[in-house]
Amino acid sequence: MDLHEPPFLEAYKTLLHGTNLNDISNYKSSMVDKCEIPLIDLSRLNFGHLERKECMKEIIEASRKWGFFQVVNHGVSEEVLKSMKFEQMKVFRMPFGIKSQENFLNLPSRSYRWGNPSATNPKQLMWSEALHMFLPDLAKMDQHKSLRSSVEDFVKAVTPLAESLVQILAEEVNIKFSYFQHNCSANTCYLRLNRYPTCPFPSKVVGLLPHEDSSFLTILHQDNIGGLQLMKDGNWISVKPNSQALIVNIGDLFRALSNGVYTSVKHRVVAAEKVERFSVAFFYGPSIDAVIESNATPPLYRKFTFGEYQEQTLKDLKEGGDKVGLSRFLL
Numbered sequence: 001m002d003l004h005e006p007p008f009l010e011a012y013k014t015l016l017h018g019t020n021l022n023d024i025s026n027y028k029s030s031m032v033d034k035c036e037i038p039l040i041d042l043s044r045l046n047f048g049h050l051e052r053k054e055c056m057k058e059i060i061e062a063s064r065k066w067g068f069f070q071v072v073n074h075g076v077s078e079e080v081l082k083s084m085k086f087e088q089m090k091v092f093r094m095p096f097g098i099k100s101q102e103n104f105l106n107l108p109s110r111s112y113r114w115g116n117p118s119a120t121n122p123k124q125l126m127w128s129e130a131l132h133m134f135l136p137d138l139a140k141m142d143q144h145k146s147l148r149s150s151v152e153d154f155v156k157a158v159t160p161l162a163e164s165l166v167q168i169l170a171e172e173v174n175i176k177f178s179y180f181q182h183n184c185s186a187n188t189c190y191l192r193l194n195r196y197p198t199c200p201f202p203s204k205v206v207g208l209l210p211h212e213d214s215s216f217l218t219i220l221h222q223d224n225i226g227g228l229q230l231m232k233d234g235n236w237i238s239v240k241p242n243s244q245a246l247i248v249n250i251g252d253l254f255r256a257l258s259n260g261v262y263t264s265v266k267h268r269v270v271a272a273e274k275v276e277r278f279s280v281a282f283f284y285g286p287s288i289d290a291v292i293e294s295n296a297t298p299p300l301y302r303k304f305t306f307g308e309y310q311e312q313t314l315k316d317l318k319e320g321g322d323k324v325g326l327s328r329f330l331l
């Protein structure tokens with residue numbers, strides 16, 4: 001076995017063998033539509049008034065109906081994306097024994113995560129590894145300069161994109177952009193590097209379990225392998241890779257803040273047998289004391305802080321293997 005691979009087989013042996021695998025939903029043959037999510041050309045934001053308006057309308061509509069869309073001419077250069085991918089591959093190629101050390105890269109413990117070694121049910125298994133990077137911690141990676149500078153360049157490029165999308169969406173639901181300026185900064189966002197190794201049981205184990213993001217908005221870059229699926233009208237829909245595009249999705253916090261006008265959508269990644277896959281997600285979110293409260297009437301969700309939301313999802317994850325999310329705050 002490759003030294004860099006997490007010990008999935010070893011850790012999952014009992015759960016995989018002790019179960020009738022027919023009981024597990026078959027990820028490959030489950031209802032998957034190949035329908036494409038909206039693709040929006042952002043270059044129109046810099047054109048005349050009419051084109052700008054048209055583009056903004058598409059962003060708003062996609063966030064309402066889909067909670068997911070792709071953008072092209074997003075302003076993030078190919079060079080930045082390429083160097084991010086290169087460094088990401090390099091860091092995941094390090095031996096598992098090193099990646100799983102407490103202070104790997106000098107980052108806080110649990111920054112590196114793999115699969116779900118504490119799963120008690122085969123449906124909770126995941127075939128993936130991830131590196132969580134809280135942006136204020138990047139400065140600690142002084143021994144890994146090239147990774148750090150690629151991550152910083154990526155963040156520098158996607159932050160203004162996230163901000164301009166948030167500003168457009170906020171205006172539509174009468175939220176001042178100053179709310180975001182006050183609560184979100186480079187010190188409150190984070191990045192997640194994902195790697196999905198080849199999996200010998202792609203119909204039985206998922207790459208990443210279904211979840212909604214705990215952000216206002218997420219910007220995702222995936223490679224050309226595919227595997228990301230989102231839930232639409234009760235069916236899983238595959239997001240076809242587009243090398244020119246970035247994926248944008250609404251997180252639970254914007255759903256709550258907009259009183260459900262914008263939708264946060266469940267998504268997952270299916271595993272592949274023959275090819276590994278990489279993705280990187282930038283989560284635009286607030287500080288833990290930020291108050292999430294819609295000014296619409298009647299409100300759908302009770303007022304909560306981001307800290308409360310995080311505490312609740314962590315508790316739910318521990319207790320039932322699922323983070324449940326925003327439905328916990330429904331009135």
Ligand SMILES: O=C(O)CCC(=O)C(=O)O
Pocket residue numbers: 192194208213220222228267268269278279280281
């Ligand atoms: O890898 C992907 O395409 C999705 C990743 C994701 O949903 C996440 O990191 O929250």
Ligand SMILES: [Fe+2]
Pocket residue numbers: 211212213267
């Ligand atoms: Fe996600």
